[in-house]
Amino acid sequence: MSKLIWKALLASPAILGAAVVAASPASAQQVSSTTVPSVSALEATGDGSTLSNLDQLNQYGREGRARRANSAEQVTSVSQLSDVQPTDWAFQALQSLVERYGCIAGYPDGTYKGNRAMTRYEFAAGLNACLDRIQELLVTNVADYATKADLEVLKKLQDMFKTELAALRGRVDTLEGRISYLEKTQFSTTTKLTGEAIMMLAGATSANLDDLGDAFSGNNGDDNQVVFQNRVRLNFNTSFSGKDLLITRLQVGNSKGFNGVAGETVLTNQVFGDTGNQFTLDTLQYQFPIGEKGRGYLMANAGVWDxxxxxxxxxxxxxxxGRGSLSTFSQRSPIYRLGGGAGIGVKYDFSDNWQLSAGYLAGEAANPRSGDGVGEGGLFDGQFSAMAQLTYTNDAKTFGLGLTYNYSYFGEGEFGFDNAGFVSGFTGTLAANVLPQQDAVTSNSVGLQGYYQFSPKVALTGFVGYTGVDSKGGSFDDADIWYYALGLALPDLGKEGNLGGIFVGAQPYLTNIDGDDVKTDIPLQVEVFYKYAVNDWISITPGVIWQVNPNQDNDNDDVVIGTLRTTFVF
Incomplete structure (x- = not known):
């Protein structure tokens, strides 16, 4: 209840005195002799023990709570209120005033919706509403203004609740002080912390890459050992208006990728890499509404197309x-991993079915140095990527289809399906990620991806994409890169929250390029996993990934990855 109402309640004794005089001049002396004391007088009449008053109020607050319902629709009949019993004189007196003047509103759950811990305090608030109504009648001097008898009833009720009124003033002042302190010192009333912790046991066989290709300066790598890795994400989600969102993510981990096969064996928790278990700023972005149907994105760090x-x-x-598939390849089409960094984006819903999204991301936006090397060029003169996507989903959201176009520029040694991380790729063969290092390249990519939900427990998903690469240095002619996959999802398999998955496809592989050292065999991947939900916050996911023709070469040994992932969310 507002501060104005409380202060009006505390000042009401003076109003009553004046009202009685106006109601009956002949009885002015009698009314004056029974005037309710002022606020200072009320405070003086207490027993001096604040704790005693609060204990009494808390005791009153326990009355009648057993009969409270959940509705919040207002009513104006005191007989529907359960805080004060109908047999009490106070109940009957207030009922009479309400029926005569219509001066109080209550709720079907039997409370005044004041301080729920003190029922008598709530009752006093209702009394103040009647005082306001009677004062209004006196000011307007209408014919049916308050009678002397009604004013006497109000005075008596004031006397009965003087302890609550005295305590009220002190409690309101204390609360105002606390609120003022919080408003000055709080960071945000709407910042929410969410987090995810992954612990993973994994091992992979070696591909023994006999024909890696001199053109790509790779190395076969040592045999892979069984590893126990971790990664933690802490997300601070802040809203300033209720419709916008500032995302600040801190991330830490020790997850290194397996040797010898570039992005083909990268698991989801290995994308961020090894920080030596030191926290690092990952995502920093601000989302905001654009009208009723649009949304804008400002990305200051680690922006990605998804x-x-x-x-x-x-x-x-x-x-x-850590709650979806195991590998980066089965998470999304590789077209979304071309480019990343800092930039802007926009998404607009034409209707419930059609959506257009577009954006610009620069991988070297923070570096003012001009140049064509790795990490150079700034926001507009270095590595960048521009993408647009038209998406359709049906009304039931059981079918969706997206058509995507991506245009990117990469400086010398920068090309890769790696979110502009300038590593050897988060997905795809080494040949498809490590093009001749001495050339800058541009790429034009198109992709089609979609899903169909056959039933609540069976869904099909898939994508197909093409990336055309054009060398700016003349070291090689144009090259083509293809990728495609099909997945079967079995949600709630065994129990609610579980997920079974089978994913089969070809990771990005290079074709149509000069040089006998480059093989063009199709690198197939089969991934099978089962996520078991221990509860809403913990899941365990065992799985196996089998890769045929690693690095697009059938002379290389198959790679098998086994993993057991445990994920905690909070």
């Missing part, structure tokens, strides 16, 4: 988190 566009992979996709 933040802006729907990847249309509802069960396998977890944004490289």
């Amino acid at each position: 933040d802006i566009s729907n990847t249309l992979n509802p069960y396998f996709e977890d944004y490289d988190g």
